[in-house]
Amino acid sequence: MPYTTATLAEVHRINTVVPLSIPHSPSSETALNGYTIPAGTNILMNLWSVHMNPQLFPEPDNFNPDRFLDQDGNFVKHEELIPFSVGPRVCLGEQLAKMEGFLLFVYLMQRFTFKLPEGATNLSTVGTMTALVNAPRPYDLCAVPRQ
Structure with a gap:
């Protein structure tokens, strides 16, 4: 199952659902890298810029689950993969979403x-921004039951 886990990690990386994260704000004045951030300031983390950084993920526009596998075919977690945000306010549903996503994906496959x-053209990984969410574009796909 390491390749399945790597495939789902690459799905999260290449098309981040919430590219700018959910707004956060410090409860008190905070200093960060020489900058003063006043209490109550809205802060957005650009998760998409991390996931598409070629220094972190070479050839970021290419779908490549192998980037999450070691030479022995084992899944390797990248600290830079942050589709559920980072820090103490990471999405509370992260573990449930990963488990449910894994089960659904395996069931369908x-x-x-x-x-x-x-006659259909290849699908695009480029989504459509609606509010804070990067949603997939509409497309047609055939699901043929396996024998």
């Missing part, structure tokens, strides 16, 4: 073969 309809 075991029972269906997915392919594009005849």
Whole structure:
């Protein structure tokens, strides 16, 4: 199952659902890297810029689950993969979302073969921004039951 875990990690990396994170604000004045951040200031973390940084993830526009595997084929966690935000206010549902996503993905892959309809063009990984969410574009896909 390491390749499945790596594939889901790459899905989270290449198309971050909430690219600018959820706004946070310090409860008291805070100093960070020589800057003073007043209490109550809204702060957005650009998760997309981390996930698409070529120094952290070479060829970031290419879908490549192998970047999350070591030479023995074991899953390797990257601290730079932060689709659920970072710090003490990371998404509370992270573990549940990862478990449910894994189970759903495996269930679908075991029972269906997915392919594009005849004459369809390749799918794009570029989403559509709606408020704070990066949603997938509409597309047609055939789910053929496996025998």
